Amino acid sequence: MGLSNFYKKNKxxxxxxxxxxxxxxxxxxxxxxxxxxxxxxQAVKFAKKIGYPVVLKIVSPxxxxxxxxxxxxxxxxxxxxxxxxYEKILKNVKKKAPRAKIHGMLVQKMVDNGLEVIVxxxxxxxxxxxxxxxxxxxxVEVFGDVSFRVVPIGKNEARDMIEEIKxxxxxxxxxxxxxxxxxxADMLVKVSKLLEKNDEIAEMDINxxxxxxxxxxxxxxxxxxx
Numbered sequence: 001m002g003l004s005n006f007y008k009k010n011k012x013x014x015x016x017x018x019x020x021x022x023x024x025x026x027x028x029x030x031x032x033x034x035x036x037x038x039x040x041x042q043a044v045k046f047a048k049k050i051g052y053p054v055v056l057k058i059v060s061p062x063x064x065x066x067x068x069x070x071x072x073x074x075x076x077x078x079x080x081x082x083x084x085x086y087e088k089i090l091k092n093v094k095k096k097a098p099r100a101k102i103h104g105m106l107v108q109k110m111v112d113n114g115l116e117v118i119v120x121x122x123x124x125x126x127x128x129x130x131x132x133x134x135x136x137x138x139x140v141e142v143f144g145d146v147s148f149r150v151v152p153i154g155k156n157e158a159r160d161m162i163e164e165i166k167x168x169x170x171x172x173x174x175x176x177x178x179x180x181x182x183x184x185a186d187m188l189v190k191v192s193k194l195l196e197k198n199d200e201i202a203e204m205d206i207n208x209x210x211x212x213x214x215x216x217x218x219x220x221x222x223x224x225x226x
Contacts (some may be wrong), residue, residue: 016061023198027190027193031217032214032219119207145166149161162184179212179213206218
């Protein structure tokens with residue numbers, strides 16, 4: 001997807017998660033397996049293909065925060081739960097955002113046993129495009145434990161970003177759990193390239209990025225253009 005004409009074509013600044021995934025794919029950013037579906041039958045067919053458990057999410061240009069409208073259900077374990085979840089999400093969204101245009105649902109493979117981190121970017125008035133990194137959850141929300149760099153960055157700068165946050169000890173490994181720091185550094189470099197090549201991006205985030213013992217996978221993404 002070319003971002004330069006996105007706003008002109010769609011008359012909106014927020015890409016849906018599905019559209020954001022298409023952008024990330026172009027920069028070879030690893031994504032949890034997912035597919036846009038239009039009905040429960042398509043959802044079941046894809047879930048059988050990738051295996052349960054799955055996540056189901058509303059895809060709508062008018063719903064930015066899916067949780068606020070009951071537009072996401074996680075840990076769906078079988079076909080019955082999936083069909084029920086599909087109808088429940090539709091009902092929730094129609095009640096809480098009745099004017100929302102619905103493009104469909106995203107059926108996504110659940111990614112477990114990893115550490116949640118955030119990789120993002122934002123256009124700074126003074127410095128231009130910047131890339132951001134932090135651990136997920138309370139570390140960002142309460143402690144503001146994040147690091148920033150002006151793009152472009154290389155692998156060494158990415159490692160510095162990772163190591164300077166207070167939560168680095170958790171990412172490095174604790175209680176026998178080890179996470180792939182190198183994969184996170186690779187992700188930061190790829191996001192830096194994405195931001196460098198698309199300076200019309202006002203802000204973006206991959207939240208969360210699940211870091212595994214080997215590799216890292218983006219499970220949710222948001223991009224806003226100017």
